[in-house]
Amino acid sequence: MIATRLHPDKHIAAQSIAREIATLIQLRSKSGKSTVLGLATGSTPLPLYAELIRLHRDEGLSFRTVVTFNLDEYVGLGPTHPQSYRHFMEEHLFRHLDVPVSQIHIPDGLTNDAPHHCATYEAAIRHAGGIDLQILGLGRTGHIGFNEPPAAADTRTRQVHLDEMTRQDNSVFFGDLSLVPSAALTMGVATIMEARRIELLAFGEGKSAIVHRAMQETPSAKCPATWLQRHPHCTFHLDSGSSKQT
Ligand code: GLP
Numbered sequence: 001m002i003a004t005r006l007h008p009d010k011h012i013a014a015q016s017i018a019r020e021i022a023t024l025i026q027l028r029s030k031s032g033k034s035t036v037l038g039l040a041t042g043s044t045p046l047p048l049y050a051e052l053i054r055l056h057r058d059e060g061l062s063f064r065t066v067v068t069f070n071l072d073e074y075v076g077l078g079p080t081h082p083q084s085y086r087h088f089m090e091e092h093l094f095r096h097l098d099v100p101v102s103q104i105h106i107p108d109g110l111t112n113d114a115p116h117h118c119a120t121y122e123a124a125i126r127h128a129g130g131i132d133l134q135i136l137g138l139g140r141t142g143h144i145g146f147n148e149p150p151a152a153a154d155t156r157t158r159q160v161h162l163d164e165m166t167r168q169d170n171s172v173f174f175g176d177l178s179l180v181p182s183a184a185l186t187m188g189v190a191t192i193m194e195a196r197r198i199e200l201l202a203f204g205e206g207k208s209a210i211v212h213r214a215m216q217e218t219p220s221a222k223c224p225a226t227w228l229q230r231h232p233h234c235t236f237h238l239d240s241g242s243s244k245q246t
Contacts, residue, residue: 014047038134134195142223150221155188
């Protein structure tokens, strides 16, 4: 069952979700516990990250007890590549916060042993106690992370092929389609579904068709986001555009 929250706009949504994350971090750290956050890239979570940075800067919210796991990374792109997700996260979030470097995890796009690296990534999530709260965006193909269709419910962190629609969508950031990698490392559907709480963000009319499919279609590998219907605590944060019936 997916809960929905309709926000006046993406900035107000960001404020509300950032406040929930802050409360979670503060409550857990009071009882000496870390908070494990699953993080996403793409343009959608940017206002949320800006708001988390503001809470840190202006309201003294500390991230020292936070452990992070990013969903995915392009194969072949290293930390200094401007389009790598490692670089994206540094620029848009981590360099503005006090999360200890040793507590930040992002799949390594330059690994030469993907199966081993992915198994180690899964083990690190388990070792951290599992993900308390997972932030998700939504691709037009129905992907979550980079789980392109078809993606079964039991998929784990692994190397995947990117859909042509996804490469097209992301080519705006690379300047040219030929520069967009054709493979990525991503947490699997099962990895994502094990998060105790999932907050999916989707804004604007361009996402309305896929939001509708994700919520209405019978869960199947054809539209990986449909698996979220089986999650006990998943909320879709929408605006008037993305919640429009198509
Ligand atoms: C990217 C990411 C996803 C993201 C999605 C939507 O390719 N791998 O994690 O949710 O596509 O991107 P955007 O937020 O820019 O619409």
